[in-house]
Amino acid sequence: MKQILIFVLFAALLCWLMFSPIYKHVLIVRQAVLQQEVDYLLEVGASGSYGYISGEMQEQSRQRLARFGMRPDEIEFELAAANGLAASDPSAPILRGTGISLTMSYPYENLFEIDRLIGLTPPLPNERMRAFGMKMSEYVP
Amino acid sequence: MYKLLLIVAMMTVWVSIHLLQVEEELAMQTLFQGKHAVNRAAHAAAQQLDQAALGEGLLRIAPDEAAATAALYLQENLKLDTNGAPLPESFLKQPVELAVFEIVNADQAFPYTYRNDVYDYEVTLQQPGVVMIVHIAYPRAFQILEPIEWEIKGAAELVAG
Numbered sequence: 001m002k003q004i005l006i007f008v009l010f011a012a013l014l015c016w017l018m019f020s021p022i023y024k025h026v027l028i029v030r031q032a033v034l035q036q037e038v039d040y041l042l043e044v045g046a047s048g049s050y051g052y053i054s055g056e057m058q059e060q061s062r063q064r065l066a067r068f069g070m071r072p073d074e075i076e077f078e079l080a081a082a083n084g085l086a087a088s089d090p091s092a093p094i095l096r097g098t099g100i101s102l103t104m105s106y107p108y109e110n111l112f113e114i115d116r117l118i119g120l121t122p123p124l125p126n127e128r129m130r131a132f133g134m135k136m137s138e139y140v141p
Numbered sequence: 142m143y144k145l146l147l148i149v150a151m152m153t154v155w156v157s158i159h160l161l162q163v164e165e166e167l168a169m170q171t172l173f174q175g176k177h178a179v180n181r182a183a184h185a186a187a188q189q190l191d192q193a194a195l196g197e198g199l200l201r202i203a204p205d206e207a208a209a210t211a212a213l214y215l216q217e218n219l220k221l222d223t224n225g226a227p228l229p230e231s232f233l234k235q236p237v238e239l240a241v242f243e244i245v246n247a248d249q250a251f252p253y254t255y256r257n258d259v260y261d262y263e264v265t266l267q268q269p270g271v272v273m274i275v276h277i278a279y280p281r282a283f284q285i286l287e288p289i290e291w292e293i294k295g296a297a298e299l300v301a302g
Contacts, residue, residue, distance in 0.1 A: 003144065006144065006145055006148065010148060013152065017152060017155055017156065020159075021159045021162075021163075024159075024163055025163075025166075028163065028166050028167065028170070031170070032166075032170055035170065035173075035174065039177060096188070097188065099185070099213075099214065099217070101217060130230075132218075132220070133177065133181070133218055134181065134214060134217040134218055135181050135185075135214075136181070136184065136185040136188065136210075136214070138300075
């Protein structure tokens with residue numbers, strides 16, 4: 001009887017302990033994958049042969065991320081160049097010396113729901129995980 | 142009653158191991174991000190040509206512009222303000238310190254070997270370039286790990302011609 005009582009007392013905590021590490025791990029991996037994707041797009045986009053991150057490159061990036069189980073439509077790209085141009089137009093590449101900055105974001109989805117078991121409030125639905133970077137364009141026409 | 146104690150003890154062990162792992166993974170990510178920021182800053186700084194010298198056919202780095210560019214790229218890639226203190230949205234909590242910023246300019250003989258005994262860093266440059274060492278402290282959320290601090294080193298050469 002006493003043991004059942006103990007188990008009931010600790011049930012929520014036990015559930016949290018068993019499953020929350022997996023959710024936290026998914027969160028860390030998603031953040032890392034997003035950052036890796038930002039680094040890759042900047043590496044390619046700011047290289048000497050492109051000077052832009054086009055819509056097509058963004059679409060390919062979505063497909064790569066979809067392979068990690070992320071929903072492609074939810075990924076958002078914020079692209080800007082230091083001189084105010086869009087940096088996504090293949091016909092108007094960013095010239096050498098100008099920075100291209102990219103921010104990718106993805107919603108947290110329900111990764112923090114399990115924390116309700118121990119009384120923590122999950123982030124708001126509109127909050128997103130972000131990965132960012134800025135690299136100088138190398139493109140010389 | 143001893144079972145209750147056992148459960149609490151096991152939970153404590155389990156939670157600390159779990160937190161330790163999360164912290165280590167995050168620290169690794171932070172280190173990579175810092176290294177990328179330093180690389181991008183050093184690279185951008187090394188491309189700042191001295192236009193007056195270029196007019197005479199010399200490839201020189203303009204020191205003031207290089208320093209300003211390095212600072213800008215470091216700030217943008219780590220979300221810092223102009224003093225090196227992290228902005229609210231930054232993952233870092235402690236100010237980032239630019240420990241070394243050195244320009245190896247065109248008046249040296251190349252290949253030039255830059256050596257820094259204080260930070261135990263050595264790099265050989267074939268072209269004029271920039272060497273950067275940045276001190277970053279990892280913001281520990283839990284006190285399980287020892288404090289983690291890095292001296293992130295990077296160098297870049299002028300790419301031209």
